[in-house]
Every structure is written in C-alpha cells, then in structure tokens.
Amino acid sequence: MDERVHAEVRRIADEIGTMEIRGAAAIAEAAARALRSQATDSETTDPEAFKSELRAAARMLYETRPTAVSLPNALRYVLRGMSSTTVEGLRQDVVQSADDFCARLERAQADLGQVGANRLRDGDTIMTHCHSTDVFACVEAAVEQGKHIEAIVKETRPRLQGHITAEALHEMGVPVTLIVDSAARRYLNDVDHVLVGADAIAADGSVINKIGTSGLAVNARDRGAPIMVAAQTLKLHPGTMTGHTVDIEMRDTEEIIDDETLAELGNPTVKNPAFDVTPPRYVDAIVTERGQFPPESIVILMRELFGEGTTEPWAE
Ligand code: RUB
Structure with missing residues (x-):
C-alpha cells in the first residue's frame, strides 16, 4: 500500500x-x-x-x-x-x-435530463435496466414537464440495482412494474422507449453498460421499441479514439453463487462479467448535455472535447 x-x-x-x-x-x-x-x-x-x-x-x-x-x-x-x-x-x-x-x-x-425528457411523450412507458442517475434525470424532467410516465424495471441480477431504481422512480411518482431480467422480452410490447445509462461510450458509438443491456437492446430492436442511452459527456471514452478497447470488469463469483452450493453442483466454471457492449446499430440516440446524437456521430463530439486522445490521468 x-x-x-x-x-x-x-x-x-x-x-x-x-x-x-x-x-x-x-x-x-x-x-x-x-x-x-x-x-x-x-x-x-x-x-x-x-x-x-x-x-x-x-x-x-x-x-x-x-x-x-x-x-x-x-x-x-x-x-x-x-x-x-x-x-x-x-x-x-x-x-x-x-x-x-x-x-x-x-x-x-440537469441539461441532459431536459434533452431526454423531450423524447418522452405524455403516457409513455419506459423499460430500464440497472440504476442510472442520468436516466433518472430524463424521467424526472419529463415528470416536471407534466408528463405521465410509467416504468418497467428489470431487477438486474446479480446485484439487484433494479430495486434502487424502482424505489427512486416510485418516489418521483412514476408507477413501477418490477420484472425478472428474463421477462424483458415478454413486456417489450408494452414499452415506448428502452432507456438505459452508460459506463462508457466508445468512439464507434458502442455503449458499455450493465450486463444485460445488449440483450435488452437486441430484443427491443426486434420489437420496434426505440433505445435511448442517457450518458453525459463524462462517459465518452477518449482512449477508444486511438484504438484502445474498454476493459469489462469481471467480478467475484460469490455475487452469483456461494462456495458450498458451487461444490454441490460439481464446481462448474462461473463467470460474472459486470458489463457488456451494445453495438451502435442497436442504439437510436445517445442523449448528452450537448444534445442528442446518433451513436455513429458521437466521435465528432469526442474529438471536440478530447482532441485526438489522452494519456493516463497521472502521466501529465
Ligand atoms: C452501474 C451501471 C449504470 C451506469 C450509469 O453499474 O451500469 O447504468 O453506471 O449510471 P454498477 P449513472 O452498479 O456496476 O456500478 O447514470 O448514474 O452514471
């Protein structure tokens, strides 16, 4: 240390x-x-x-x-x-x-929230995954604009961030339906927007967010529900402009299964990736405080904000 x-x-x-x-x-x-x-x-x-x-x-x-x-x-x-x-x-x-x-x-x-809220109409139902404060900003602004918004919230295994989302949306006055992750496709017919946050946005417009986001986006595209990503420019990944990839965190398997149960199952290999990558073709709009962007053009904003790339934070 x-x-x-x-x-x-x-x-x-x-x-x-x-x-x-x-x-x-x-x-x-x-x-x-x-x-x-x-x-x-x-x-x-x-x-x-x-x-x-x-x-x-x-x-x-x-x-x-x-x-x-x-x-x-x-x-x-x-x-x-x-x-x-x-x-x-x-x-x-x-x-x-x-x-x-x-x-x-x-x-x-707050600025991003206004942009995202403009995409939501009175009476819309959103489906969301994990817990994102950028998503909350959009929903909160829409509610403040007087729109009635309802939400279908995926519980988000294994850490159940969907519970935090359900509680916070309820406090905003948004009626919430909580579902298990695997029920998402069944309920997508009732959804006007899939609305998720991001941990990183790559230069090609790929969205890195909580594991399960990419499957949700593919299903939403199949069902015709637009996919909106709420991500302030802080989430843009400058390294991806010069060919670096985003490291996907692998977390402890204890989050999924305890050692005793694992042994009872014959010790199978367990994988616990915390995030996944949603390709840009499954994303309709990235909503930032600088306005909304189709994913393919986010690189223009990245160049403007970061130049052609950056070094490690402590190397400057
Ligand atoms: C959180 C997660 C959120 C993004 C955006 O993952 O994937 O969707 O971080 O959140 P974890 P925000 O729970 O593993 O940190 O919009 O609040 O920045």
Whole structure:
C-alpha cells in the first residue's frame, strides 16, 4: 500500500471497489472528492511531493474498477487543474478543480435530463435496466414537464440495482412494474422507449453498460421499441479514439453463487462479467448535455472535447 495516500482516499477507494459507491456518475464524483481531501489533508511542504501524493491517490482510485470511464475522466480533470508552483497554490487548484468538476457534473445531468425528457411523450412507458442517475434525470424532467410516465424495471441480477431504481422512480411518482431480467422480452410490447445509462461510450458509438443491456437492446430492436442511452459527456471514452478497447470488469463469483452450493453442483466454471457492449446499430440516440446524437456521430463530439486522445490521468 502507498503510504502517501491518506485514509479518506483509501476509504473511498474501498467503497468504490465493494460497490457501496456505484454507478458511473457517483464513482466520478466520489473520486473527485477523494482527490480534494488528499489535497486538503496533505502536510507536505514540497510542491513536487504534493503533486506526487495526488498522483498516487489518483492511481489507487483508478485501480478500483476498470470499466466506468467517468473515473479516469474525473481524475484527469482534477489533476490537470494543478498549475501553481507553491503547495498552498496547488492545494487551492485541486480544491477548485474538484469543486468545478462536481458542479459541472450536476449541471450536465440537469441539461441532459431536459434533452431526454423531450423524447418522452405524455403516457409513455419506459423499460430500464440497472440504476442510472442520468436516466433518472430524463424521467424526472419529463415528470416536471407534466408528463405521465410509467416504468418497467428489470431487477438486474446479480446485484439487484433494479430495486434502487424502482424505489427512486416510485418516489418521483412514476408507477413501477418490477420484472425478472428474463421477462424483458415478454413486456417489450408494452414499452415506448428502452432507456438505459452508460459506463462508457466508445468512439464507434458502442455503449458499455450493465450486463444485460445488449440483450435488452437486441430484443427491443426486434420489437420496434426505440433505445435511448442517457450518458453525459463524462462517459465518452477518449482512449477508444486511438484504438484502445474498454476493459469489462469481471467480478467475484460469490455475487452469483456461494462456495458450498458451487461444490454441490460439481464446481462448474462461473463467470460474472459486470458489463457488456451494445453495438451502435442497436442504439437510436445517445442523449448528452450537448444534445442528442446518433451513436455513429458521437466521435465528432469526442474529438471536440478530447482532441485526438489522452494519456493516463497521472502521466501529465
Ligand atoms: C452501474 C451501471 C449504470 C451506469 C450509469 O453499474 O451500469 O447504468 O453506471 O449510471 P454498477 P449513472 O452498479 O456496476 O456500478 O447514470 O448514474 O452514471
């Protein structure tokens, strides 16, 4: 363990790893807060040592979960803010850029919500998967526009994030039907929009989101239900512009089956991928705070925001 990394950062890193903090936007916000606390708690008087502490903290946070690109995007945003030459100046830089980042995230979500809400009509039923705050922003804005929206919520095995979604939509006044994941196709005939979030969007418009999203999208296309992805630009993956692929997290098999039951079954191999890739041809629109995009043209927005690519957050 890197001793330069303070206890608060380690705590947040641990909570991201164990999924107490989860969802791409929440992970990004927590990472920015963690770097801020590393800066405010630092006791070093040497500017170079201060910067190297911040980079070590960023690396620890980066290594928690591999798929949500919002995490490195957040770390990069905060670390790039460091331009002063004194420790006090650098501390202020990090506090300022972390606060800016969190404010921008909140604003982006509100703006994206308006765009997504415009796609929803009064009386629409959506089907959603997992738990996405970007999706909530769209539904909440539609409800605020006075539209009646109903939701069919997939429970999202194995971690049951659908329960969080069901509760939050209920609190928004949205009538919810909860279904097991495998019942999705049966209920797609009743659905006007499939609405999901994203952990990363690749340069070709592929959407990386909770395992089961791609199957849902294929079924929705077959049934003629449009597929909308709510993803603020924080979810755009700059590395994919230069040929990198998105790492799909494989989680502990204990999330699916305990060791004792596994042994009773003769110890079959168990796989627990946390995410999957939905090809762009199954996506109708990616809704961002910069407007809605067909997936094939998202790369234009990526070039505008990131240039031709980026390096690791701590390598700059
Ligand atoms: C969460 C998940 C969410 C995206 C978007 O996966 O796949 O759909 O992160 O969420 P996990 P948001 O539970 O494994 O973190 O819109 O809140 O960023």
